[in-house]
Amino acid sequence: MNIIKLSAIDSTNSYLKKLAQKSDLDTFTVVVAEHQTEGRGQMGTNWVSDYGKNLTFSILIKFKEFEIAYQFYLSMAVSLGLLEVLKKRVDVSLFIKWPNDILAENDKVAGILIENVLKGNFIRQSIIGMGINLNQELFPKDIENVTSLKNISGTHFNADQLLNKIVNSISYYVQFIEKKEFVFLKKRYMKTLYKFQKPSMFVDANDELFLGKIIDVEESGMLIIELENETTRKFSLKEVKFASR
Template identity: 45%
Template sequence: MKIIKLDAIDSTNSFLKNLSLTSALENLTVVVTQKQSKGRGQQESSWISEPYKNLTFSVFISLNDVKIIHRRYLNFAISLSIYNVLFDKKISKLSIKWPNDILSANKKICGILIENSFFGDKIKSAIVGIGLNVNQEIFPNSLPNVTSLKLETKITSDLDVLLNDILIELQNNIKLLESKYFHLLEKQYLDVLYKKNIPTMFKNSKDEIFMGFISGVSDDGNLQIQLEDDSIAEFGIKEVSIL
């Protein structure tokens, strides 16, 4: 494991991606920064983080014999790594909001961006960007539904210790993935999936509002929602939102 610490950078994912094009990266190479000016989330959304108070980092993961058709289990493994560490920190009402936001109650505490590289029918490697709100206590008005470890526990966390805890858990879950413990990863993920089996109002990309409940995640990684007529509809990222 190699950790590269930068005081400031535009995006740890972009930095690590560019580095991977020019260098043979050691597995679990980490780039962590105190200040990120152009942090990215899902679908090119931005990640805003107060400098020196949070964890903003990316991890290069070289994968052994993980097929593209099993990429949803990679998401499960990574999401559960953050969830498990925060669970040990006694964060209340913790859940994973599909596909990989970590929530405390209905407030976002961590965002994850996974960018895969493929070779043939397999995932060759992944660059995983993680933004975790740690010691920040004041957020912009434009972000009303966010929280942090400090807000939830009233404790100031050591960022280096927390990073190490996450990397250890990530290693453990990647081993489960490569050992093909798919059923275990899926069960653990679905057990903590936000709003699973709870009647919920949704809005689709056509601004249509409907009632249903989350029933699972498809082989393609889409969210499965059981509708009022008992049929199952599938939605990709940004195709549905919870009201």
């Protein structure tokens, strides 16, 4: 594992992407920063983090033969790898919120951003950006439903030790992609998915409120929700969200 440590950077994903274009980096090269000035989340959202209090890093993963059609299995593998490490460190229920946020009970404790480099119908390499709320205790008032490992446990965490365990855990789950053992990943993912098979209120892209329950996630990443009349609707990222909790 090659770890590159930075004091401050705009985005570890952007930095690692540029570095990978210039150099032949080993798979599982990691860039970690004390602070990101322009940390990014899904669909252009910002990741807010106090200097030196959280764990923000990116991992380069290379693939020999990973078809784009199966891309969501990478999201499953990464979120499962992160979840497994965090579950051993806090005494509350943790879930994966579709597509790959990590929740402690109902509050977000970690987020993941995956950016793929394609060649034909295959993913040649992926850059996995991760932000984990580690030791930050106060968050901006305009950010709702967010917490940190320290707030949950009362314990101060060592970022370097946690980083190594997370990368090793993700590496373990990524091997199931390389071996094409997708059924294993899907079962594990669905077992830990937030509100799976539980009636919940959702809001669609037109701000329409509706009742439904998550019944599946396609290998492309589409979320399948069953409605009250037992019909189903499919949603991509940002087309649906849980109603305010």
